Amino acid sequence: MTAPSPAPIDPCLLAFDIDGVVADTMAVFVRLAHERYGLTHLSQQDMLCYNLYECLGLEKQIIDDLIRLTLDDRHTMQIPPVADAPEVLMELAGVAPLRFITARLHPEPITQWLFSVLPRVPRERITVIASGAPETKLDILSGLEIRYFVDDRIETCRRLKEAGIEPFLFDQPWNRNEPADGFIRVANWIQLKSWVLPSGINLE
The missing domain is CATH 3.40.50.1000 (HAD superfamily/HAD-like)
Structure with missing residues (x-):
C-alpha cells in the first residue's frame, strides 16, 4: 500500500x-533498440523490472550495447x-x-x-x-x-x-x-x- x-x-x-x-533515459534506450536492432515492438512499458536482463528477453550483448550507447556522451545529450x-x-x-x-x-x-x-x-x-x-x-x-x-x-x-x-x-x-x-x-x-x-x- x-x-x-x-x-x-x-x-x-x-x-x-x-x-x-x-x-x-530509457526513451533513448528504446529509440536505439528500434533503430539499431529493429526491435520496434519494445517500449518502456515492457521494462517491468529494474534489471533489464531479467525482463526484456533479449540477448545480453544487445542489452549491453544499448546501455553503453544510451549512457555515452553523445546520447546522454539527446535524452529528453x-x-x-x-x-x-x-x-x-x-x-x-x-x-x-x-x-x-x-x-x-x-x-x-x-x-x-x-x-x-x-x-x-x-x-x-x-x-x-x-x-x-x-x-x-x-x-x-x-x-x-x-x-x-x-x-x-x-x-x-x-x-x-x-x-x-x-x-x-x-x-x-x-x-x-x-x-x-x-x-x-x-x-x-x-x-x-x-x-x-x-x-x-
Whole structure:
C-alpha cells in the first residue's frame, strides 16, 4: 500500500537521482533498440523490472550495447527530460541548491545535460555527485545530511529507509510490480512540487 502524502518538505534537505527521475533515459534506450536492432515492438512499458536482463528477453550483448550507447556522451545529450522536471527544478532552485546523486561512473556528461535543460539556473546552484553504483548512494547522502531522496530504484529506497533517510519512489514501469513497503510513491513532478513548493511560497 502506498503511504499517504508527506508534510511539506524542506527543499534544502532534498536530493534527486537523475536517470529515470529527471532524465527520461530509457526513451533513448528504446529509440536505439528500434533503430539499431529493429526491435520496434519494445517500449518502456515492457521494462517491468529494474534489471533489464531479467525482463526484456533479449540477448545480453544487445542489452549491453544499448546501455553503453544510451549512457555515452553523445546520447546522454539527446535524452529528453521527464515531463515537468525542468520547470519544477528551476522553481526549486530559487529557494534551495539542487543536489543530484547519480549511480553513473562519471558526472561530467549528465552534468552538462542538466546545464542544458536548466539554462536559467546558475551553475553554482547545481551539484552532481557520481556514486558509481546505487549501493553507495547512502554514504554520500548521509555525508551531505540529506533527509529526503527521490529515486526510481526500489532497492535503493529500501536501503535508505532502513538508514533513516525518507525515500520518495518516482513512479516508473520497472517499480510498479513490487510492494512499495510504505514508501511514498511520486506519480509525477507536479505532485512532487505540491509537497516541496506549496502554493503561496515566496520565491523572491
